[in-house]
Amino acid sequence: MLEAPLIGIGRHRLAVDGQGVTTLVAFHGCTLHCKYCINRQCLRPDGVARTVTTDSLLEELTIDNLYFLATGGGVTFGGGEPCIRSAFIEEFAQMMDQRWNLNIETSLHVDQKHLDRLIPFVSQWIIDVKDTNPSIYHNYTGGQQELVDNNLRHLLSHKGMAERILVRLPLIPEFNDNDCIQRSRSYLEHLGIKHFDIFTYRRE
Numbered sequence: 001m002l003e004a005p006l007i008g009i010g011r012h013r014l015a016v017d018g019q020g021v022t023t024l025v026a027f028h029g030c031t032l033h034c035k036y037c038i039n040r041q042c043l044r045p046d047g048v049a050r051t052v053t054t055d056s057l058l059e060e061l062t063i064d065n066l067y068f069l070a071t072g073g074g075v076t077f078g079g080g081e082p083c084i085r086s087a088f089i090e091e092f093a094q095m096m097d098q099r100w101n102l103n104i105e106t107s108l109h110v111d112q113k114h115l116d117r118l119i120p121f122v123s124q125w126i127i128d129v130k131d132t133n134p135s136i137y138h139n140y141t142g143g144q145q146e147l148v149d150n151n152l153r154h155l156l157s158h159k160g161m162a163e164r165i166l167v168r169l170p171l172i173p174e175f176n177d178n179d180c181i182q183r184s185r186s187y188l189e190h191l192g193i194k195h196f197d198i199f200t201y202r203r204e
Contacts, residue, residue, distance in 0.1 A: 001053040004088040005029065007041050007080065008049050011064060018103035018124050020073025023061050027079040031109045032141040034130075036172065036201050042080035054092045065097060074100030074123070081107060086114035093121035108151040109143045115151055119158060126197075127152065128168045131176050132184040140175045153191065162192045171200040 005028035013022045026039065028048045041047030052060075061075055068074050075096070077089055083106050093102055101123035108115075108127055129148060131137050137145035155161050167188055169181050181198060188196075 001055045002088045002091050003051050003053045004085045005048040005051050007039060007047055009060070012067070013076075014071075017076035017078070017105065017126070018073065018101055020071030020101070021064065021067040022073045022076045022101075022103065023064060024076050024078055024105075025057065025061075025082075027077065027082050027085050029084055030079055030081045030107075031084065032081070032107055032143045034141050035175070036203055039080060054088060054095060057092060058095050062097075065100075068097075068100050072101065074102055076103040076105060076126075078105035081110060083108070083110040083114040083118065086117040090117050090121065107141070107143070108148045108155075109141070110147075110151070112151060112154055115154060119155070123164065125155065125161075125165045126168065127165060128170075129184065129188070130168075130170060130172065131180055132187050133176070133180060136172075136176050136180065140172055152188075152193075156192050162194050165193060166195045166197055167193050168197045168199070171198075173201065173203055 007026045007028050010024040013024055017024050028042050030042050033043065082089065082104055102121050103124045103126060104118065104122050105126045105128070130140060132145065132149070134145040137143065155165065169184050171178065171181060185196060
């Protein structure tokens, strides 16, 4: 059994991390360093709450099986960046009740090999694009927007994928504005994205 470090597990989440009642499993570790990160412990060496195996995680999540089945819910993997734990998620997906939905909350700032491993199992991709302007993206995250763009295009090349993607476009104080969001949305709609979540980051 594979194992992975977590920063936490949140049960009984309704309509915030996918359809129905979901359990959010948040991994330690991330590929970005976002200025307003809400889960900073995912980058700290001492930020690991505990380590789980696929088997122990399945046993823990199965307690909410009735909720998942009654509402069309399931498990959502977040973090941190869950896609870097693609081998763990793949093994878990093969073990879980196949009636559960499996969702991923991701920045897509990962090597494409991780996406290819996950595509067969993911019900919904919740993608935090942040901004499609490379300069704004780099200033806010420290990462490369081109990698996100290429991975998004790769996902969209798979049949029916547009209906399984929700893109989050935040207004990020001191980094972008409403005009930036509209430019990002127009660009992403041109690529084929249909579903958006537009909101404002609250600085702590």
